[in-house]
Amino acid sequence: MEKVVVITGGNSGIGLAMAHQLAARGARVCLACRNQAKAAEARDLILAKTPSARIELYSLDLASFASIRxxxxxxxxxxxxxxxxxNNAGAAPLTQQFTQEGFEMQFGGNYLGPFLLTHLLLPLLQAGVQHKGEARIVNVASIMHMFGRIRPDTFRGMKRYSPGSAYAQSKLANLMFSNALARRLPTxxxxxxxxxxxxxxxxxxxLPRPVYLMLKPFLITPERAGRLGADLALSAEHAGVNGGYYTAQWPRPLSRTARSHEAxxxxxxxxxxxxxxxGLPVVRQG
Ligand SMILES: NC(=O)c1ccc[n+]([C@@H]2O[C@H](COP(=O)([O-])OP(=O)(O)OC[C@H]3O[C@@H](n4cnc5c(N)ncnc54)[C@H](OP(=O)(O)O)[C@@H]3O)[C@@H](O)[C@H]2O)c1
Structure with a gap:
């Protein structure tokens, strides 16, 4: 039976690679993107390689609650x-920016927007359980969560903006949310x-070009990362598995804060x- 998969930021990088692999594996892929021209290009690229792909385009800016709703x-x-x-979309702006609701962009767009979106889509996911017996949420976090701290005083902006700490905080929040959800989701x-x-x-x-060129030899392809995302989304191996954390490139350290139920x-x-x-009540211990 055809699976319906929603992917945010599926018009670029890891999201595009995931979208292509999902479509090639027979899923109907809903690309939720803020840039519609890039989304149409992504769809055409996928169709050129996989003519049988079923792709739908939607407009979504995770930095706006109105757009999410x-x-x-x-x-x-x-x-x-x-x-x-x-929940794949994410950005790492070097200068401080703000969402429509006045949150610092990385906290607001990388974390709080997807947080709201996930809750709004829960009824459709629960209906997915009625149709196919299960439904899944995949959250793209980062090893950078290791350097993150949750600092409520920065949610609405940093006095002195540090793009690295803002990014690390948002990715820690993604991982904590994934784990918090695993203890709250309906069966x-x-x-x-x-x-x-x-x-x-x-x-x-x-990034300055010389910095990027220094990093480049250590970077893997979006296709390799996309394979992991597509597996988590569709493979039988991951059916019913809750609260896991995976990587396409080792190591995979997991911070104490990300594991702490209290935090x-x-x-x-x-x-x-x-x-x-x-909020959803806790229904199981992870
Ligand atoms: N690349 C890495 O090494 C790495 C490592 C760890 C984790 N990650 C995570 O992987 C995910 C994908 O990143 P990527 O590396 O594939 O980067 P990318 O090529 O820049 O793709 C990011 C995608 O997110 C979208 N996006 C950003 N802000 C958005 C917003 N407010 N609303 C809707 N869409 C938004 C972008 O849309 P536009 O095209 O409109 O900008 C783009 O489609 C991110 O969550 C990132 O934090 C990446």
């Missing part, structure tokens, strides 16, 4: 269920996280308040 309702208008949500829906590895993608676009629950409660949604 609009996307969730558009998706619900076109699908009575989804099988997989891949049949699972939450897994991944570090894609150091991947040669557009995310490095703002996860504190961030979860604060995020519900910031996103203006009721």
């Amino acid at each position: 609009q996307f969730a309702s558009e998706l619900a208008g076109r699908h009575d269920h989804i099988d997989v949500l891949i 049949g829906v699972t939450s897994q996280a991944m570090h894609p590895g150091g991947v040669d993608s557009e995310i490095w676009r703002d 996860q629950d504190e961030l979860y409660a604060a995020s519900c308040e910031l996103a203006g949604i009721p």
